Amino acid sequence: MVFYRGADGEVAALEDFCPHRGAPLSLGFVREGMLVCGYHGLTMGCTGHAHSMPGQRVHNFPPIRAFPVIERYGFIWVWPGDADQADPAKLHPLPWAESEAWAYGGGLFHIACDYRLMIDNLMDLTHETYVHASSIGQREIDEAPVKTWVEGEEVVTSRMMASVHAPPFWRMALRCAGLPEEELVDRWQICRFSLPSHVMIEVGVALQGMGGYEANASVKASSIVVDFITPETEHSHWYFWGMARQFAVDDPAVTDSIREGQHRIFSEDLLMLEQQQANLLRHPERKLLKLNIDAGGVRSRMIIDRAIAAEAGKA
Amino acid sequence: MVFYRGADGEVAALEDFCPHRGAPLSLGFVREGMLVCGYHGLTMGCTGHAHSMPGQRVHNFPPIRAFPVIERYGFIWVWPGDADQADPAKLHPLPWAESEAWAYGGGLFHIACDYRLMIDNLMDLTHETYVHASSIGQREIDEAPVKTWVEGEEVVTSRMMASVHAPPFWRMALRCAGLPEEELVDRWQICRFSLPSHVMIEVGVALQGMGGYEANASVKASSIVVDFITPETEHSHWYFWGMARQFAVDDPAVTDSIREGQHRIFSEDLLMLEQQQANLLRHPERKLLKLNIDAGGVRSRMIIDRAIAAEAGKA
Amino acid sequence: MVFYRGADGEVAALEDFCPHRGAPLSLGFVREGMLVCGYHGLTMGCTGHAHSMPGQRVHNFPPIRAFPVIERYGFIWVWPGDADQADPAKLHPLPWAESEAWAYGGGLFHIACDYRLMIDNLMDLTHETYVHASSIGQREIDEAPVKTWVEGEEVVTSRMMASVHAPPFWRMALRCAGLPEEELVDRWQICRFSLPSHVMIEVGVALQGMGGYEANASVKASSIVVDFITPETEHSHWYFWGMARQFAVDDPAVTDSIREGQHRIFSEDLLMLEQQQANLLRHPERKLLKLNIDAGGVRSRMIIDRAIAAEAGKA
CATH class of the missing domain: 2.102.10.10 (Rieske [2Fe-2S] iron-sulphur domain)
Incomplete structure (x- = not known):
């Protein structure tokens, strides 16, 4: 193209x-x-x-x-399917991308794995404890129960951690937001998968006991991890990643610093995912487990499969 | 080997x-x-x-x-076919390689494309306008009509450009030949394909209106672009390239300078040819166009196909 | 693993x-x-x-x-077959690895060739004259007759060279052992292949006429070239190499120096073996010669084939 x-x-x-x-x-x-x-x-x-x-x-x-192609929200969106079926209304709305109250920074990786392994990765943040131990991971993540449900064509998986210490990334965010970084916080992660293969993750921390995710903007720091996952071949994809935030929106130094941090953190995922893919290719006969923590990925794949089947039926 | x-x-x-x-x-x-x-x-x-x-x-x-092997003209020529059929008389004569009136310099590339794409490239110099815009290309090339004909086992394609400004390479050549480089010139390109896969290209400029290709040696600068194209695999070949010239024949600095320039120019072809090959492999179902400007390549391929069929018939 | x-x-x-x-x-x-x-x-x-x-x-x-796994002799030994058949008693005894009278140093290569080409290499040291001309090779090696025989599950190939000048490596060893390095010596090479794919090579020199291999320890310098050859794929293997020696056993500088020398020498083999493998893959139809000097490799392959067949029969 x-x-x-x-x-x-x-x-x-x-x-x-x-x-x-x-x-x-x-x-x-x-x-x-x-x-x-x-x-x-x-x-x-x-x-x-x-x-x-x-x-x-x-x-x-x-x-x-x-x-058919649309340029919007700072990205170019291509419809690779039947041109007659292209419908601009199907473009996922990204209100934060057009709002003064938000800032955005991001990057692009080429990753040698099935794009669905990336969806699995993003729809189960348990891995942060292990893959990203030094930045956003913390023990409480895999201790907190995960909830998964489907809203129409969207899969949501959420995890709430009450009264935890903020890990390094969120200390920085609290600092930027003018909030105390040493105090206990309530932390949340709400991952939303939608077709064709977007994952938007609402993440944030609020000062303890102020309502968590629902707390007043003045006592929390929050952002959206943005993931546009474009399949390339059966075993590779382009990964557009970024973060939209509601704190320090006028400070490009914060944008740069978050982009660098995210680049480093997502590089850890890249390594794991490519090695996982290589291992799966060496053992094509193996069945993987589908645990409760994997429900987000499993359900997302069901929606993808259904959409592919529907498209095949039309053709 | x-x-x-x-x-x-x-x-x-x-x-x-x-x-x-x-x-x-x-x-x-x-x-x-x-x-x-x-x-x-x-x-x-x-x-x-x-x-x-x-x-x-x-x-x-x-x-x-x-x-069977012959060393002549500064090259080693191998007969990879049936040894009984080897005939030194079939070696393409290169009189300039043994004449004091000529100087030669050249090099070797390994190129990841079908050798016939290289023949197409050399038998249609329209591409100079685009691929080599800064050195030998000029707008007048693709405006001048191209003539293609077959002389026995040789395909010839020629293009004459009357009253044009010399592009940078030919200004240098005119200067070396003691001729004014700013004046209008008549320019020619005569490409000759011969078996197994040689392309010799007579190129040059003469001061305007003095007879062009036929002009007296004192008012022109001319040379032969030498291309020996040795297939390696279906999608790769060795490309022996060089230039034999009749100006400044005793000046090795000119030889070096031309070799460097040709290296740079032919590297542009290499990039294009390898990308073209990759694209063709991605789209094996596509048919390419055969325009008038492609006649040189098309006819050369016919002669190759005929020779291969004749050899197969013998065996 | x-x-x-x-x-x-x-x-x-x-x-x-x-x-x-x-x-x-x-x-x-x-x-x-x-x-x-x-x-x-x-x-x-x-x-x-x-x-x-x-x-x-x-x-x-x-x-x-x-x-099943055993750690012994400074190595970790894995039984990749049927766990029920694993038997620690089958571990090849390496008394030198547990003796104060010996010192050991070694390294590891990944080599892109069938592990049996390495066995051939080690069971026919004729190649030292050519591949390792500057270190351990000498003309007398390929002039000395080679003897090959089988002792149970072990293949032995030996070569004795009487009254030769010591090549550079052995001069160093003689020097370390406090012996004159300029005098004529009797040199030996006794290669022993054993299952699954170990080759131990007793090598050494003794002052001329003192009994050669059988000579008293005070007039000779000797060591064991240690080769554990672990197949990886059909065309690659891991090569654990080293040298156990009985001279200068308390001098780690000698260990380092030998390791460096061996690394350099075995890198010459690596180059040859990988090129040989590539050539064999290009010409799968060719049959290789089996000369008397190749008997060690040929017999070792017979024992390997027999063991593989026996294992297949059991399964």
Whole structure:
């Protein structure tokens, strides 16, 4: 897939394949709103039809595929399926991305594992205690019971920890929010999976006994861990990660610091997930356990399977 | 394949496989005109028969294959087919390689693409406008009509550009030839494909209106782009490239400078060709277009296919 | 496979696969004699049964495989076959490893070739003349006749060289042993292959005419080249190499110096073996020669084949 901006500045997403000799159009350049192939100069329009080529008549050239695409919330969203079915209304709403009251920072990883292992990972934060022991993990996570339920097409898994010490990341957040970092807090994690493969995690801490997740904004620090998980092959995916926060929203140094921290923390997941994938490929015959803590991932996979089956039925 | 020089200094080309335990003979060394295996000391003669081995009788050792080989024009030419059919007369004549009036410099690339994509590339120089925009490309190339014809076993494709400004490479050449580099010139490109997979390209510029390609030597700068394309696997080849020139033939600094420039320019082709190959492998079902500018490559492939069929018929 | 020490300090060898979600247990940590999975905290005991997991009942979790294991002679020995057949008495005795009169140093290589090519290599030291020309090789090796015989389950191949100059390695050893390094010596090499794939090579030099291998300890320098060859895949293995010596046993600088030398020398073998393997894979149809010098490897392979067939028959 190749992306470029046409004459009106709108993003176009095309197959990265010149219909002339198969060169990747992404090696070309943009001229007057057209994508010019860097090999022999075929110019391609936003719709996937060749526009012109020096010395050639192009109206009979086979078109390449153009993908419906929306640019919103700071991301480009592609509909890789049947163009007739593309519906902008299906785009997951991200109100925080368009609000002055929030700040956002994030990054991108290429990860060599099935994207569903990443969903499992994000829908069961028990692993923080082990994988992220020095930053966001704490013993109380895996002691707190986890609740999982389905709301329509969304899977939610939540965990509440009352009267705990804030781990290093949340001390920093409390500090930024002008709150005491040494006091006991009530901590929450609410993971929401939605199609096609987004996981939004509401996380935060409130001063002890003030209502936890429901507490007044003045006594808590909270944010949303943002995860857009784009499958690439059966055993690899692109992982767009970030954090939207409601504290210190005007301080870009905090954005940078959180991005760095998240990069380091999510790199720990990357290592674990790629090794887990390699192990699963070595032992294809093994069945994994589905424990209560795994319910979030299990239910998310059910919704994915159902959506894939529905799409296959339509086709 | 392993190459070495025997007692008389003649080059031998042998299978790189010791008949004793399969070690590569290329890890060995040469002693008294014999190639000695670096593992257990079997000594191999130019004909592929073992000559001796410490403590062994070797006359019953299975021979390895010896390839007919000619050293000429500064290259070593191997006949990988049926030895009976090897005919030194089939070697493509390269008179410039043995003439005092010419100078030559070149290099070698390993390229991860089908060698025929390289032939396509060289038999259609339209791409210079796009791939080599900063050195030899110019807009007039893809505006000039291309002519393609077959002369016996040779495919020729030519393009003449009258009254153009010389691009940077040819300014340098004009300067070297003692000619004014700012004036308008007539430029030519005549690509010749011949079996098994050589492409020689006559290129040059003459001062405007003096006869172009046919102009007197005193008013032009010209050279031959030399391309020996040796297939390795279905999707890789060795690319011997160089330039033979008739200007500044006694100046090795010019040879070095051209070699460097050609290295840089042909690296641009390498990038494009490897990406094109990768794209074609991702989309094996796609048919490519065969435009007029592609006629050189298309015709060359026909001659290759015919030669392969003829060889298969013989066998 | 993952190794760790339990509460009593005993080594355990387990499948490196957490029964929960397939994460490698080797990414975890040890706590109170248990191996804790680094993903979600499952704790695994030495027998391959899950011991506990936060918030879970684990008694129905499927066990993973635990391999019988012995720690002795400075190595950990794993029985990867049927646990019922594991018999500590089958461990190859290494008296030098537990004797004050000997010193030992060694290392480990991962080598991309069939482990049997390594056995061939070690059971025919003719190659020293060629592969290790500058250290332990000498012309007399491939001039001396080789004898090969079988003693029960052991294959022995020996070579005696009378009245030769000591090559550089043995000059060093003579010097360490307080013996003159310039005088002629009698040199020996006695290679012993035993199942599953050990090769022990008795090597040494004695002052000329004093009895060679049988000479009194005061007039010779000798050692054992130790090779434990652990197959990994069909075309790769782990190579544990080292040297046990009877000279300068209290001098760790000599141990270091020998280890460095051996590392350098065995790296030459590694290069040759990996290239040989690559060549054999390119030419699967070729038959290799089996000369008298190859008898050690050929016979060792027969014993391996017989043992594999016997095991298959039992199963």
